[in-house]
Amino acid sequence: EIELSNKKESEVEVSGEILISSPGNIQIKLKSPVVKVGANSLATLTVSGTIEEPALWKINEPYLYTAEVVLYADGEEVDSYHSTFGIRSIAYSVEDGFLLNGEELLMKGACMHHDNGLLGAAAFSDAEFRRVKRMKEYGYNAIRTSHNPPSESFLNACDELGVVVIDESFDQWEEAKRPNDYSNYFKEWHIRDVQAMVYRDRNHPSVIMWSFGNEVKERADPDGIEIGKTLANAIKEVDDTRPVTQAVCLFWDNPGKDWDYSEGAFSMLDIGGYNYQYMEYETDHVKFPERMMYGSETFPKFSWENWEMVKRHSYVFGDFVWTGMDYIGESGIGHNTVFDEQSRQQISFLKPWPWYVSWCGDVDILGNKKPQSLYRDVLWGESKLELMAVRPVPEGKSLWISYWGWHDELNSWNWNGYEGVPIKVKIYSSYPEVKLELNGEVIGTAQIDSTDKYTAEFEFPYVPGELKASGMSDGREQESVVLHTTGSASQLELDAEKMVISSDENSLAFINVRSADQKGMVVLTDNSELSVKVSGPAMLQAAGNASPEHQGSFTDDTFSLFRGKGLVIVRSTGELGTITVEVESKGLEPASVVLEAN
Numbered sequence: 001e002i003e004l005s006n007k008k009e010s011e012v013e014v015s016g017e018i019l020i021s022s023p024g025n026i027q028i029k030l031k032s033p034v035v036k037v038g039a040n041s042l043a044t045l046t047v048s049g050t051i052e053e054p055a056l057w058k059i060n061e062p063y064l065y066t067a068e069v070v071l072y073a074d075g076e077e078v079d080s081y082h083s084t085f086g087i088r089s090i091a092y093s094v095e096d097g098f099l100l101n102g103e104e105l106l107m108k109g110a111c112m113h114h115d116n117g118l119l120g121a122a123a124f125s126d127a128e129f130r131r132v133k134r135m136k137e138y139g140y141n142a143i144r145t146s147h148n149p150p151s152e153s154f155l156n157a158c159d160e161l162g163v164v165v166i167d168e169s170f171d172q173w174e175e176a177k178r179p180n181d182y183s184n185y186f187k188e189w190h191i192r193d194v195q196a197m198v199y200r201d202r203n204h205p206s207v208i209m210w211s212f213g214n215e216v217k218e219r220a221d222p223d224g225i226e227i228g229k230t231l232a233n234a235i236k237e238v239d240d241t242r243p244v245t246q247a248v249c250l251f252w253d254n255p256g257k258d259w260d261y262s263e264g265a266f267s268m269l270d271i272g273g274y275n276y277q278y279m280e281y282e283t284d285h286v287k288f289p290e291r292m293m294y295g296s297e298t299f300p301k302f303s304w305e306n307w308e309m310v311k312r313h314s315y316v317f318g319d320f321v322w323t324g325m326d327y328i329g330e331s332g333i334g335h336n337t338v339f340d341e342q343s344r345q346q347i348s349f350l351k352p353w354p355w356y357v358s359w360c361g362d363v364d365i366l367g368n369k370k371p372q373s374l375y376r377d378v379l380w381g382e383s384k385l386e387l388m389a390v391r392p393v394p395e396g397k398s399l400w401i402s403y404w405g406w407h408d409e410l411n412s413w414n415w416n417g418y419e420g421v422p423i424k425v426k427i428y429s430s431y432p433e434v435k436l437e438l439n440g441e442v443i444g445t446a447q448i449d450s451t452d453k454y455t456a457e458f459e460f461p462y463v464p465g466e467l468k469a470s471g472m473s474d475g476r477e478q479e480s481v482v483l484h485t486t487g488s489a490s491q492l493e494l495d496a497e498k499m500v501i502s503s504d505e506n507s508l509a510f511i512n513v514r515s516a517d518q519k520g521m522v523v524l525t526d527n528s529e530l531s532v533k534v535s536g537p538a539m540l541q542a543a544g545n546a547s548p549e550h551q552g553s554f555t556d557d558t559f560s561l562f563r564g565k566g567l568v569i570v571r572s573t574g575e576l577g578t579i580t581v582e583v584e585s586k587g588l589e590p591a592s593v594v595l596e597a598n
Contacts, residue, residue, distance in 0.1 A: 002045040006037040012073045019068040057086030057205040062162035086205025097314040107142035107318020113327035117365035118542035123151035126508040132157035134367045139382040147171035147214040158206035168211035175217035198238040213246035219265040228268045243270030247296035297322040304453040326361035334360025334404040357548035360404035364546035366567045372406040378428040387469040387481040390424040412524045413483035423462040431471030439465040487517035489526040491589035505574040513566040524563045533582045537575035
């Protein structure tokens with residue numbers, strides 16, 4: 001369909017041509033009939049054709065077609081449009097689950113906010129692509145764009161890389177969550193805005209659901225049910241090929257109402273989104289056997305429970321953790337805090353300044369995996385063996401872990417100052433047996449399976465050296481993971497994610513910074529202060545680290561490492577040439593990298 005707008009004061013005769021190119025560059029040309037469009041009027045050209053044996057858009061083979069549309073008015077070319085699209089089918093049922101091209105898709109999902117870490121809310125195409133690419137490489141196949149439509153660049157990346165998307169519109173309807181939020185504009189704009197989202201995004205094969213709400217206050221009230229129906233109908237006026245959903249939570253915002261009251265919030269949905277309510281899946285299935293559902297938000301520390309539900313029940317389509325990546329705001333929502341009886345009452349939901357990052361992501365704001373992501377690797381089969389050490393809690397104190405938090409652990413054997421102190425070590429594994437060794441001596445072995453949540457724990461006094469975990473099967477070692485106590489940081493290392501960037505002024509290069517000892521091992525205890533210099537046709541766009549309480553400007557040419565790592569982002573100035581990035585720190589061997597802009 002080609003939608004036309006004739007802004008002339010006279011009638012015109014309009015026709016269109018569409019050139020479709022396949023992934024193999026096979027071309028199909030389609031022509032429309034000529035239609036008359038009245039003065040200052042709208043019309044639609046409909047063109048149809050057949051693509052024989054199409055290459056399907058799949059998670060692991062996301063084939064894309066291109067469409068070049070040329071519009072003629074009274075025989076002259078007046079406009080053109082370029083679009084990509086994919087060919088795929090979706091179906092869903094309680095019995096068969098969610099099907100992509102006829103095959104069941106278990107959604108390994110991440111909720112993602114809109115910011116790009118050190119870049120803030122700027123939606124550079126290179127940054128959006130990198131963010132999606134990282135998540136796909138880490139095993140995620142689905143993203144919920146919470147709680148607003150993403151940039152077009154983000155969806156383009158999902159199309160190209162093979163990640164399905166729940167495209168979300170609103171975080172509030174008529175009832176406000178904050179004084180200056182969208183509720184002030186909802187009545188006037190909600191229909192136009194939700195349909196604008198669908199019009200813009202409906203050609204993206206990655207989009208498989210439309211979401212029109214997240215934890216909206218009036219979700220199950222009579223007025224809210226009517227609003228939900230209105231939004232569902234407005235979406236389906238534009239696109240009736242995809243299911244509609246919203247994310248429904250417990251009534252923490254309406255004390256006195258229990259989960260049963262939520263029935264009305266699901267009444268207009270094709271698929272129900274459950275925020276933090278995995279424990280209701282089986283009960284609700286008995287009450288509402290035709291309801292299909294997914295975890296629209298889930299706690300990281302209950303990732304085993306949530307994924308078990310997805311594996312066990314065809315009517316549970318997926319699990320979307322809050323969140324896939326750390327974001328700026330809701331500062332410290334994922335923190336853990338050491339406390340005693342005197343300080344227990346001081347534990348807060350959020351953390352005060354200088355905290356500014358959520359710290360609830362599986363991935364940090366630089367794009368690096370955090371411990372919970374490594375555990376998820378084992379749950380999803382991306383890895384079969386991971387090794388972690390847990391920071392000891394001082395005697396007489398306890399550790400409080402936020403619902404969105406994770407244990408205070410690292411894949412590190414650098415625990416200076418804890419020599420002789422008992423330290424807990426965790427092995428995450430899908431092997432039936434694991435073995436732990438320290439400096440060549442066996443600490444212990446353990447049988448392990450899903451009922452253990454793929455986790456074995458050992459505790460013993462800390463001694464520096466080599467810690468080795470082995471995955472065992474039939475008494476034989478199948479693979480191992482080793483952590484070493486490193487030496488002091490002696491050098492900096494730079495790793496540019498690409499050596500050539502476009503001379504386009506929006507082109508970015510991401511350069512990972514690490515401090516290493518003389519053997520080249522990353523020193524996770526190093527938080528050195530660094531300075532960066534960029535020369536050639538590029539500028540420093542941002543530099544920083546993943547600390548949730550980093551103090552400093554991302555645009556300064558000085559920054560510190562956090563756990564031995566940092567990130568430098570440079571931006572093309574629009575010219576050709578050689579770009580040199582140099583990083584140095586007092587007492588460390590400096591490093592540099594040379595890029596090309598062409």
